[in-house]
Amino acid sequence: MRIITVDDSSTMRRIIKNTLKRIGYGDEILEAENGKEALDVLSNNEVDLIITDWNMPVMDGLTFVKKVRSDSKFDDVPIIMVTTEAAKEDIITALKAGVNNYVVKPFTPQVLKEKIEAVMGLKD
């Protein structure tokens, strides 16, 4: 599975990459520092899953998700938002924008695994 992780924090990208490897999804991980950079990466690469932060400079996660969902090439790619934005209204806003599932930082490997399985249809 090819996954792109989008986060302005190099620490979070590293933590997410290490977590993905631990839970068996570390085959191929692409990275981007913000939504704009992620769109550039996606223009040259197909991915099976997008994991994105919300608060980022240049292009935030919400704008990025809306752009992805408005492009027929990516409109069915599952998106998980991994963010500190944990207020109920934030989660609703993200889901309305096209996010499939939501993980609040800090998270455990088990939580990320369950969310990935849910959006990829891997759960019983």
Place this chain on the structure above:
Amino acid sequence: MSAKLSVEWVNPFIGATEEILSTVAMIEPKRGKLMLKRDNTVEYDVSGIIGITGEAVGSIALSFPKKTAIDVVSNFTGEEVLGIDADTADAIGELTNMIAGRAKKLFSEKGIKLKISVPNVVIGKNHTISSPKGTPTIVIPFESQNGNFAIQVSLVPNKSED
């Protein structure tokens, strides 16, 4: 809530700091006595700072001495950190982001809507963080097994959002 910086505005940040640092950095912070900040000096070496807007305007800063910052980031990332570099600064910024995000959720549960900025990190021995004139700043010192650190909450209610 009153216009002054009451404990109602500070407690969510205290709770968020204790919860996040114990969860991701495996330290058990013990809160000291709250102080109203009288000058701009911070007795620490690394600070993560996040701007706050919405129904209150200001900032929160998470400040560590160098050794504590190194220990906290080592625990957080699971990797041995030897000094304060760009990666350490990034991790302190992310910890500040997590604390502000958790506090935002706690405020939301009280019906107060806030927005948080992306974090900035200041590195420098005994650096200074200025607050706008008229914005009260409360310093909350913490003790931990990895050394002392502090958060500074600098907020005023935003009447235009009422």
